Amino acid sequence: MLTNLKAQTLVEKEVPVYTLPSLTILNNGQEIKTAKVWENKRRDEIIALLKNEMYGTMPEKPKRMAFKVFDVDSNALNGKATRKQVRVIFDKKVDSVFMDILIYIPNKSRQPVPLILGLNFAGNQEALNDPKIKITESWVAKKSKGAINNKASEASRGYSTDVFPIERMIDEGYAAATIYAGDINPDYFNLTNAVQSLYLKLQNRKDNFSTIGAWAWGLSRAMDYFEKDNQIDEKRVVLTGLSRLGKAALWAGALDQRFAIVISTESGKGGDALFKREFGESVDRIIKVFPQWFCANFNKYANNVAQMQFDQHxxxxxxxxxxxxxxxxxxxxxxxxxxxxxxxxxxxxxxxxYGFKGLPINEFPKVNSPVHNEKMGFHLREGKHGITAYDWDNYFVFIKSRL
Structure with missing residues (x-):
């Protein structure tokens, strides 16, 4: 049993007074007033800070990466789509370390199509009840549907179609791609597995290559493939993620400006929620329950959120x-x-x-009352943790007018 975890505040009136670090003050104390200075100076300062204190370092794009298309079926989904399965081998000299991308491309388009990309929790086979999808051979959590001795089984096929609704994406005119996060790095505390085994020198340091960092890095490697697939419009790739996978999607989208739109669903602390509010999941709990998620430097903020010189904004x-x-x-x-x-x-x-307005409201919105502007969107739906058709309804509205 885990003990000595700081109590989690779930009462709004108990939120402490806090001050967020400035986005627009350079490390030398000067205030930035233009997008150019943001891009040339402040953006890099913030990335360096976040890498050092929270997400950890990460490798460059591999020089010996290879793509192997091992499945193509132009009659998938009753003829509506072409299914591709692509193996991304991060180092051609170590072909046992890879991730598999499952892709469906609508057949009705003769031009390169926009694509929606998201990681999944327990294997590509969960995304759709298609017997041709390769079942992951990577480690899966015991609680995963149909898991036997931490391995996926046939019982998991199509279990999470609501989380990443591939067939609806096809019907809406988008390609869909998903990757099992555990192919990139299994979600338990061993930082020498999967892709991290290729970069062991990045582990014996305080800003080590973390699990969230690895997942984000893997998403960028998927983008490397999309740039080579002439059926995909690599300029219109939407990146999504739920919960911990939303944390990875946000970090990947923050670093890799090739992603056209970024969507986060309930990614919470370490994703889109402010640490300094000290409401909900605490830093203490993240560090003790999920020590692999962030780098070793992050541990010093247990019971010490006030000392953070950064936050998720x-x-x-x-x-x-x-x-x-x-x-x-x-x-x-x-x-x-x-x-x-x-x-x-x-x-x-x-x-x-950049000349864009903020959200049209300042107060926390009512339930089921989405708010959008040209570049930002937010909704609070009724219900519990997860992702629903209501979420996707709003995401499609947002995407359609912005791609």
Whole structure:
């Protein structure tokens, strides 16, 4: 049993007074007033800070990476789509370390199509009940549907179609791609597995190559493949993620400006919610329950959030000026819905540097009342942690007018 975890505040009146670090003050104390200075100076300062203190370092794009298309079926989904399965081998000399991308491309388009990309929790076979999808051979959590001795089984096929609705994406005119996060790095505390085994020198340091960092890095490697696939419009790739995978999506989208739109669903602390509110999941709990998620330097902020010189509004601001949408749920207090909204609001100054307006409201919105502007979107739906058709309804509305 885990003990000595700091109590989690779930009462709004108990939120302490806090001050967020400035987005627009350079390390030398000067204030930035233009998007050019943001891009040339402040953006890099914030990335360096976040890498050193939280997400950890990460490798460059591999020089010996290879792509192997091992499955193509132009009659998938009753003829509506072409299914591809692509193996990304990070180092051709170590072909046992790889991730598999599952892709469906609508057949009705003769031009390169926009694509929606997201990691999944327990294997590509969960995304759709298609017997041709390769079942992951990587480690999966015991609680995963149909898992036997931490391995996926046939029982898991199509189990999470609601989380990443591939067939609906095809019907809406988008390609869909998903990757099992555990192919990149299994979600338990062993930082020498999978892709991290190729970069052991990045582990014996305080800003080590973390699990969230590895997942984000893997998403960028998927983008490397999309740039080579002439059926995909690599300029119109939407990046999504739920919960911990939303944390990875935000970090990948913050760093890699090739992603056209970034959407986070209930990614909470370490994703889109403010740490300094100390509402919901605590830093203490993250460090003790999920020590692999962030780098070793992050551990010093247990019971010490006030000393952070960063917060998650900085991650959201790094997405600017690209469109960014945050979706959350009323009963998901652990993820701090209000803190997610306030984090998005706190990122507005950078969007304004580019000449865009902030969200049209300042107060936390009512349930099921989505708010959008040209570059930002937010909704609070009724219900608990997860992702629903309502979430996707709003995401599709947002995406359609911004790609």
């Amino acid at each position: 900085m991650v959201l601001a790094l997405v600017a000026p690209r469109p960014l949408y945050i979706g959350t749920a009323q009963e998901d207090l652990n993820e701090d819905p209000k803190g997610e909204f306030l984090s998005l609001k706190a990122a507005e100054p950078i969007y304004k540097l």
